[in-house]
Amino acid sequence: LAKTTQPISMDSYEGQEVNITCSHNNIATNDYITWYQQFPSQGPRFIIQGYKTKVTNEVASLFIPADRKSSTLSLPRVSLSDTAVYYCLVAARSNDMRFGAGTRLTVKP
Amino acid sequence: EPEVTQTPSHQVTQMGQEVILRCVPISNHLYFYWYRQILGQKVEFLVSFYNNEISEKSEIFDDQFSVERPDGSxxxxxxxxxxxEDSAMYFCASRYARGLDEQFFGPGTRLTVL
Known part of the structure; x- marks a missing residue:
């Protein structure tokens, strides 16, 4: 399983764009990159998934460079309710996911 | 919107007792998972289950643990x-298919062992 490295914590202010980068240097050819969000005392919630280049949905964008050794989750115009822990996971289709420590994002007014 | 449900929301038990945590996955999902999260720590994978058998388990999932899908739901x-040390939040998750489909997590059961 590919090891991921993320910042432990980040602070931002309401209305700002937040970019959280995840490093996964030993990503395998058949690995996909998935991001989950977790609020306190709740189960993780899927945000976005991608393999390469850029993926965008109604919640976030995911940027993956050509070498795929890192990925960046971009949250546009965050609000206080985006305060949560964000997990980057790397796994192949046939593998089950393993969570890392995640990034604790705090959005301030 | 369909969701994964878990019962009870909080279970308190004495050390050495048996506990059963229950989950109702989303009805058309085929893959099922248990995770645990000790307070303040990361989400840890325990086990995955497909076609009525365990497909993968972690080193945490020792002989003290077992999973079952007794009635199809x-x-x-x-x-x-x-x-x-089993005191933790236990999350159930389900997925329609392996691979790109997201895992849907339940709200969790907080297990407190005294």
Whole structure:
């Protein structure tokens, strides 16, 4: 399983764009990159998934460079309710996911 | 919107007792998972289940743990003889298919072992 490295914590202010980068240097050819969000005392919630280049949905964008050794989750115009822990996971289709420590994002007014 | 449900929301038990945590996955999902999260720590994978058998388990999932899908709707996690260190939030998750489909997590059961 590919090891991921993320910042432990980040602070931002309401209305700002937040970019959280995840490093996964030993990503395998058949690995996909998935991001989950977790609020306190709740189960993780899927945000976005991608393999390469850029993926965008109604919640976030995911940027993956050509070498795929890192990925960046971009949250546009965050609000206080985006305060949560964000997990980057790397796994192949046939593998089950393993969570890392995640990034604790705090959005301030 | 369909969701994964878990019962009870909070379970308190004495060390050495058996507990059964229950989950109802989303009805057309085929893959089922248990995770645990000790307070303040990361989410840890325990086990995955497909076609009525365990497909993968972590080193945490030892002989004290078992899973079952007894009736086609419930998915249970049994801990035979609880230890203090089993105190954690236990999350059930389900997925329609392996691969790109997201896992849907339940709200969790907080297990407190005294």
């Amino acid at each position: 419930n998915f249970t996690l049994k801990i035979r003889s609880t230890k203090l």
